[in-house]
Amino acid sequence: MSTHRDKFGRPVVAVTGLGIVTSLGQGRDDNWKGLTAGRSGVHAINRFSTVGLRTTVAGTVDFLPRGDGSSPELSEQLATLAADEAITMSGLGRKGDFPGELFMAVPPVEVEWPDRLALAKASGREPADYDAMLAAAESGRFHVIHDRFMFGGVAERTAERFGTKGSPISLSTACSSGATAIQLGVEAIRRGETQVALAIGTDGSVQAESLIRFSLLSALSTQNDPPQEAAKPFSKNRDGFVMGEGAGALVLEDYDHALARGAAIIGIVAGCGEKGDGFHRTRSSPDGRPAILAMQAAIVDAGLVPDQIDYINAHGTSTPENDKMECMSCRAVFGERMSRLPISSNKSMVGHTLTAAGAVEAVFSLLTIAHGRLPPTINYKLPDPAIELDVVPNVARDAKVRAVLSNSFGFGGQNTCLVFTAEPVS
Amino acid sequence: MASLHRVAITGIGLVSSLGEGVEPHRAALKSGAPPVVDTQAFAPYPVHVMAPLELEKQIPKKSDQRQMEPWQRIGVYAAGLALDDAGLKGDAAALDRLEMFVAAGGGERDHQVDDAIVNGLRTAADPAAFLNERLMKDLRPTLFLAQLPNLLAGNISIVHGVTGGSCSFMGEEQAGVDALRLAVGRIASGQSDTILVGAAYNAERRDMLLLLAAGGNLRKEPSFAPVFAPERGGMITGSVGAFLLLEAAELAAKRGARVRAEIAGVRAGRARREQGAVASEFRRLIGALGSFGANSLGLSAASGVAPWSGEEREAAADALAHAPIHASGDVLGHAMEAAFPAAVALAAAMIDAGDAKEALVTGAGHWRGEGAAKLIAPGR
Incomplete structure (x- = not known):
């Protein structure tokens, strides 16, 4: 058996399974179809009364049978569907006996x-x-x-259901949690602690109180009508993010392990980068340094240079501050080329899936490579002259994509970036 | 795992009902002095309450203090102590590279707001509209930031300037085990050379007691009982902040840092919680850490919830032969996410003081998760 190593002598980490649920639907096919058709999953909230609220729209997942209605239960349900799809695709293990560790981003929960x-x-x-x-x-x-409300509960039950090995990991790095779950899974494989890992990001926590909390921080869009146009990343009239729900799951596997069993390889998680920000609890450093360093670290970790990145899956929340900061930081990393380098935000369609976002967007990034098609940034009607970017406005387009940079930036100074590449490994 | 580097503990930050720093804690553990337990404030539940802290010593800005809830203040304070101990406080370049692995709970509630709303809901004509109205008016925006688990790390970044990147682990006691395990993995493999690892728990919260009471996990007698005493009858929780500065041994040597102990290994398991399963899981985890010599001690972060605590102790006792096993909960109370890091901190302090050459630290979570670590006296 050949032994593939990356430029730093570490095992290469392949992706052999993908699963996803968002407000666009359940499964890869429905999601990819919706995403590339420029369809929005955002709608008027009907899960709870929005009387007296400034924001009345969200990308909730409402098409599943409701159990007790709690956030952890829905988060677990979404994770289960995504993980089941990813594991089935990978062909690994047997039902209830997944041969690897679990790294899971789960929303913080409280008694409801x-x-x-x-x-x-x-x-x-x-x-x-x-x-x-x-x-x-x-x-x-x-x-x-x-x-139900112990923080470790969702991952504990997910580990039990899928028979993952070792101590299940529950992570919370705010809006970069999903990316962190993938990062820690990659690291465990690189260190040789496990050859296979299941990385999941899930969030089913849109409730009156969670929405009000973000609302009180003035983080949410209040342009409720029409709902599907509320999320408008990079537009001049963007006014906040739209909460979303969903889950993304990836089966991560030592490349040689995957080759040896003849598995279909979807792509490679080539690089992970992170950088903390001590500027403020909710705002990023005005100079963008932490975001810049996180992107650069991910690209370096992938053994690439910025010129080799073909597309950026943006954090692109649609808040005035994030989109401006992200644009500025990308310009610093990619220079003049940034005017031509396509960057789009899935959040324009599925909203901000918060804890799940990094994993949901990882799935979309890998599907972008696999299909050679860039999902658009929808609702891009009023360009912001301060943000000169090719945001793949409103309509998907074909492109040869070999390397994607996916950005996740969160409250508390969390900045995590991932680089996905196509097989074969260079 | 490819272990290229030895992992040294070069900083300890510990704060609890006994005060701050390692000495009062080590002394209490050795002397068996009575713990500081308040049996009235949360009756019938006894609680090890936090000693008064001069917050300004570690969190100079009042504006920062106001932006945090107690669990975050405890954690930021303890993290500051660890940085002081390691000689890294104020070393901007080192702190900008320093990574953080934090085990975090969070979710602190505003009890007055909750009480008012829950009673209002019972009589409101339109409960949903009432809930929205009250939450919009009564929730403090900053409370949300105290409810997010990763904002302990976020506040450490802001207050102490630790900005190498952070990862927050959730999941009660086991989060503390896994944070330590993965931090050790990063340093041993050469991916990182310094990581600040730790947790904080504020036990003086009825919202958290409520969750634990629902699970039937709390001691309900208004008096102290030792963790392993037959009459313990559940957890006695305690407010604790515990942080460790982990460092590659070569780096510690290069900068002349004082190494208190080395971490030779950390293992984490997940036993099905059935009679006997926790003991056998601990035998497996401890076995993987290698053997323990004559001059060893045991430190257990057990919660006091039966039968898991007893099973943990039984397995540790087998591995340690005649070595003494201390329960960190006897002096600190059970500190959930902070329980395991605090027990490791105590073990490191005892090795540093020459009480033993090796230590086995164990911890069975109150409802899930088992962890074990081996500490050894620093090598040359």
């Missing part, structure tokens, strides 16, 4: 209002304070609340 209300009622006290709810919790009838 229906549960608090149930505890308050069960306390028999009126008014009921936390002490009353605590007494009710001790009844033993609310064990499900513990298991």
Whole structure:
């Protein structure tokens, strides 16, 4: 068996399975069709009342059977569908026996209002304070609340369902969580700790309170009508992001392991780069340095130079600040070439899937390479003269793509960038 | 795993009910002095409450303090202590490269707001509209940033200038194990040379007690009982901040840093929680760490939840023969995400003080996850 190594002497990490669910639909085919048709999955929220809210639209996933209606349950459901699709595609293992480790980006969760209300009622006290709810919790009838809302619960149950090996990892790096899950999976394979890893990013947490939290930070678009035009990355009239839900799953595999079993190889995770930002809790450094360094680190880690990147899958949230900062940072990395280098934002169609975004966009990046077609940035009607970019406006187009840079930037100074390339390895 | 580099602990930041720094903690563990437990404030639940902190010493700006909730302040404070201990505080170039692996909970609630809303919901004519209205009016925007797990790392970046990149692990006790395990993996393989690893837990929260009570995990007697005592009856939680500065041994030697201990290995497992399964998982994990010599000690981060804590202890005792096993929870309380990092910090402090040459640190999560680490006295 030949032993492939990257330019740094590390095992090469192939992708042999992809799975995805977003507001555009379930599965690779529906999603790719919707994405390249420029269709939006954003719609008026009907999961909860939007009375009195400034934002009333989101890219929620509403086509699945609803269980208890909680965020962790939907996040788990979305992850299960994406993982199942990815594992099936990879042909690895047997049902319930996946031969590798789990790296999972899961949204932070808290006990939700229906549960608090149930505890308050069960306390028999009126008014009921936390002490009353605590007494009710001790009844033993609310064990499900513990298991559902412990942060490790979603990954624990996902590990159990798919039979992944080792200690399941739950990650939270805000809006770059999905990319971080892939990064840690890649690192584990490069270190030889596992030959196969399942990386998932999932988020089913659009609820009144989560939406209000972002709303109070003035992060969300309030242009609710029509809903499908609210997310407009890089446009002059962009006014915030639109919350979205979904999950992306990737089967990562040591390239030689995949070759040896004759697996179809979708692409390579060639590079990962990250850089922290200590400027502010929600805003990025005005000079863009952390984003620039993260992109450069990913490209270097891939053993490439900027000229070899054919397309950028943007973080592109549609907030005034992100899009400006991302454009400036890309210009610093790619120079003059940035005017011609295509960059588009999937978030214009599926919204910002938050914890899942890095994984959802990784799936789209790999499908972009596989299909040789660039998904557009829709709702691009009013270009921002301060952002001169080829955003693949409104309509998908064919292009030969061998290397994609995918950006993820999050609250708390998280900047994680990934580089995906086509097989074969150079 | 390709282990190219030895991993040294060159900084420890520890803060708890016993105060700050390693000494009061090591002394308490050795003397068996009574812990600092408040049996009234959260009755019937005893809680190891945080010692008063002079926040200004580690978080100089009041504006930064205001932007954080207690768990983040505890963590940023402890991280600062670790950086001080390692001699890296203020070394802008080193901090700009320094990475962070943080085990984080988060989700702190505003209890007054929750109480008011939950009662209002019971009588509101239109509960959904009422919920929206109250949340829009009553939620503090900054509270959200205290609820995000990765904002502990974010605040450490802002306050201490640690900006090499960060990864936050969730998942209660096991998050602390995995954060340490993967940080050690990064340094051992040569991918990184310095990583700040740790966690913080604020036990003085009814929202968190509620979650644990729902699972039937808490000791409900308003008095202290040791972790492994038969009458323990569940967890006694404690507020703790614990951070470690991990460094490639060559780098530590080059810059003349004081090495308190080396981490020879970290293992993490996932046993199905059935009688006996936790003990056998620990035997497997501990076995993979190699054998322990005569001059060893055990440190357990056990929660006190039966039967898992007992199974953990049984496996550790088998591996350690006659060596003593200390429960970090006896002095700190159980600190969830911070439990394992704090136990490792205590073990490193004891090795540094010459109490032992080797240490086995174990920790069974209260409902999932098992971790074990081997610490050794620094090599030459």
